[in-house]
Amino acid sequence: MLKKILKLDEDLAKDGPRSSKVHSVAALFDTPDEIIHAAAETSNAGYDKYDVYTPYPVHGMDAAMRMKETVIGKFAFLAGFTGVSLAVAMIGYMSGFDYKNIIGGKPFFNLPASIPIMFELTVLISGLFCVFGMLLLWNKLPQISNPLHDTNFMKYTSSTRFGVAIEASDAQFDVDKVKSFLAGVGGKDIEVVYYPEENIVPQTPIFNRQFIYTLILVAIVTALGTYGAIGKLVNILPFDWMHNQFKVNPQNTSTLFKDGRSMQRPVDGTVARGYMPYEYTGMPDSLVKLLSNPVPMDEKSITRGKKQYNTYCSPCHGYFGAGDSRLNGQFPNPPTLHSKKVREWADGNIYNVMTNGQNTMPSYAKQISRDDRWAIVNYIRVLQRAENAKDTDLP
Amino acid sequence: MDTVNKPISDKVSKLGYALTGIGLLIIVASFLTNKQRGAFDYLWIYMFLTSVGIGGLALTALEYLVGATWSVPFRRVCEFLAGIIPLLIILVVPLIFTMGDLFHWLHPEPGDEILAAKKPYLNMNFFLIRVAFCIVVWFIFYFFFTRNSKKQDTTKEPGLTRTNIKLSVVFAPLFFISMTMAAIDWMMSLEPHWYSTIYGVYYFAGTIVCTLAIVTFISIHLKENGYLNPRVSNDHFYSLGTLLFGFNIFWAYIAFSQFVLVWYADIPEETVWYMQRWHHGWQYVSLGLLFFHFVIPFLILLPRSIKVNLKVLKVMSVWMVLAHMLDLYWLIMPTYSSSPVFGWQELGMLLFAPGLIIVVFTMKANKENITPVGDPKLEAGLNFTL
Known part of the structure; x- marks a missing residue:
């Protein structure tokens, strides 16, 4: 097996037959100083379709080759700008419109929380753009290999030596002149590089039929494999003891009931345990004031009522019922509970307001249990008494 | 090697002395008219000069620590800036005498449990010990770094570089501890109930930006007037600009x-x-800081072509120094006044601090x-x- 792989590797590394079309003339140099000198001479001589190949980055090469400022910076800036805009648009749409969620009382869309995402997307999009830009614009993607590959020249410039290759596309290219020029600046092992035979007719291998079939095959295999692995394989139970039971599960169809639902509505008039229905919704005050307080006015109920009052009522009504809200105007302040009107209300009336709500006050029937609501009524009575104490109350 | 050794022109040092003198007069007048405002302004000046001094020392040490070569032609600029450190010993004295006007924790209201709990750290004696520790640490390392560096000019002994590398290894942790301490003591403790664990790093970041800006400005100025070796090229300034930007x-x-x-x-x-x-107008300073310190310089300094354009780079370095001044103003002054104040008292900072830097730099540059x-x-x- 290993031998076969090595053989394959060797075959791939072999240089294919070359045509007679010239790609470039290449020369090798031994030291970084020589290559800097050669690059400077080449650009001085007026060649502009040439490139320098070195095994590692040589400092000062940009200046020697008289490279203009690349467009990479502008390209990356535009891509980064796209990233920022995408991030703002994405977060703005998601948290501002599509899925409004209150998080810590912050505005739905807010800048500080979006900045990390803006930063990340800037980096991501500019990175991706640069990589794809490199593949498409600089590496000229449909062309999958450079004619310089697999030449002696490339073997050396990727290990120990430095090289210049002047390409045939240059305006003043002439094989003999370039050869003598390169020899003049100290180039060694000058070789003429020809296009490989398979490259002479510029085929675009991405439209190769075999390639496309292979891609489709890979797509199908990957999709089926992923579906099988994630959708089926991980759901196979090693032991299914007691996993499947003959019982009705919620949200399933039932063969037992006529309407085919496994979950049935309760019979009309059903009362849940611990829940006393309130039948006076929307009734006039003259009726609800007849409700009597089932919770006795004792220390236990007042203590309980105080705790519940401080939790649920005091944010708006204030700790002593004066209507001094602690919400800083975020919700309208309620009137005081010490007014003559409320003092003269029957217990049932106060209980009714807590249960059904009144004006902007919502119903608290879901948060506070029935007994606790009556206990709060007792506590409000205590507060009212304390606020309007008579001389006779003094011991 | 062709080194230029001509004295800095008299105009520059005269400018320095004039600025320092006028600034000093303003500071004294400010102390006499409103002692508390004078104290806060002076703290602002002191923290700025600390920034420049220890920033210069940090950049010197950083070069030895990482073995950088490109910055060697500029190292003396950093060392000369660090020459402010010995002056800090004198500059800190007025602050010691006005601490009562600056720090709330010196006279907390009775029953303030938070300040009572912070008493073991925030008390007069320990505070003075820390102040002394910081300045002594900076001074000792300033003394040895510059002495070795100066000695090397005549002896050309490579061993001195090795000694300084060893010194910088010891200095690095001490620098961060002392700098964080200074930032917390002088500025964060102005509001002793509040704390932020990143405060020291914040001050460090501003310090390095400011010092790099001053080094860039002075280096470009020296280059333009032919004090630097002509081989100092745009590639060097590009690197300075990149560091500033970064x-x-x-x-x-x-x-x-x-x-x-x-x-x-x-x-x-x-x-x-x-x-x-x-609130009360500070929001404009806060937003101004965001744009003046970050957004605008970021966009201007982003392209490569700007970082090799020495004229723009010079303007931007002055810009960044002003931005650091604004940064410190924003850190210190809200404790003094609930709305931003800027009068002739604050001008003392704008004149005295640059004046003192020029004086110290020209004195050093003419001697070494x-x-x-x-x-x-x-x-x-x-x-x-590159």
Whole structure:
């Protein structure tokens, strides 16, 4: 097996037959100083379709080759700008419109929380753009290999030596002149590089039929494999003891009931345990004031009522019922509970307001249990008494 | 090697003395008219000069620590800036005598449990010990770094570079501890109920931006007037500009990290510091700081062509120094006044601090070589290309 792989590797590394079309003339140099000198001479001589190949980055090469400022910076800036805009648009749409969620009382869309995402997307999009830009614009993607590959020249410039290759596309290219020029600046092992035979007719291998079939095959295999692995394989139970039971599960169809639902509505008039229905919704005050307080006015109920009052009522009504809200105007302040009107209300009336709500006050029937609501009524009575104490109350 | 050794022109040193003199007069007048305002302004000046002094020392040490070669032609600029450190010993004295006007924790209200709990750290004696410790540490390392560097000019002994490398290894942790301490003691303890664990890093980031800006400005000025070796090229200044740009982003990163945690948690005892900077006109200073310190310089310094354009780079370095002044103003002054104040008293800072830097720099530059001629890395540093 290993031998076969090595053989394959060797075959791939072999240089294919070359045509007679010239790609470039290449020369090798031994030291970084020589290559800097050669690059400077080449650009001085007026060649502009040439490139320098070195095994590692040589400092000062940009200046020697008289490279203009690349467009990479502008390209990356535009891509980064796209990233920022995408991030703002994405977060703005998601948290501002599509899925409004209150998080810590912050505005739905807010800048500080979006900045990390803006930063990340800037980096991501500019990175991706640069990589794809490199593949498409600089590496000229449909062309999958450079004619310089697999030449002696490339073997050396990727290990120990430095090289210049002047390409045939240059305006003043002439094989003999370039050869003598390169020899003049100290180039060694000058070789003429020809296009490989398979490259002479510029085929675009991405439209190769075999390639496309292979891609489709890979797509199908990957999709089926992923579906099988994630959708089926991980759901196979090693032991299914007691996993499947003959019982009705919620949200399933039932063969037992006529309407085919496994979950049935309760019979009309059903009362849940611990829940006393309130039948006076929307009734006039003259009726609800007849409700009597089932919770006795004792220390236990007042203590309980105080705790519940401080939790649920005091944010708006204030700790002593004066209507001094602690919400800083975020919700309208309620009137005081010490007014003559409320003092003269029957217990049932106060209980009714807590249960059904009144004006902007919502119903608290879901948060506070029935007994606790009556206990709060007792506590409000205590507060009212304390606020309007008579001389006779003094011991 | 062709080194230039001509004295800095008289005009520059005269300008320096004039600025320092006028600034000093303003500071004295400010102390006499309103002692508390004078104290806060003076603290502002003192923290700025500390920034420049220890920033210069840190950049010197950094070069030894990482073995950089390209910055060797500029190292003397950093060393001369660090020459402010010995002056800090004198400059700190007025602050010691006005501490009562500055620090609330010296006279807390009775029953203030938070300040009572912080008493073991925030008390007069320990505070003075820490102040002395910081200045002594900076002074000792300043003394040895510059002495070795100066000695090398004549002896050309490579061993001195090795000694300084060892010194810088010891200095690095001490620097961060002392600098964080100084930032917390002098500025964060102005509002003793509030704290932020990133405060020292924030001050460090501003310090390095400011010092790099001053080094860039002075180096370009020296280059333009022919004091630097002609082989100091755009590649060197490009590297300085990149560092300036990079550390400015670092500053913004740290500033944002501090802000976003406080903003997200929204706990009153943490937000109070930002709320103070978001009311009664301070919000314009806060927003101004964001744009003046980060957004605009970021966009201007982003392209490569700007970083090799020495004229623009010079303007931008002055810009960044002013931005650091604004940064410190924003850190210190809200404690003094609930709305931003800027009068003739604050002009003292704008005149005295740059004046003192010029005076110290010209005195040093006239006595010593502007280029470290004996440094073994100098040749490689001058040959530096991108």
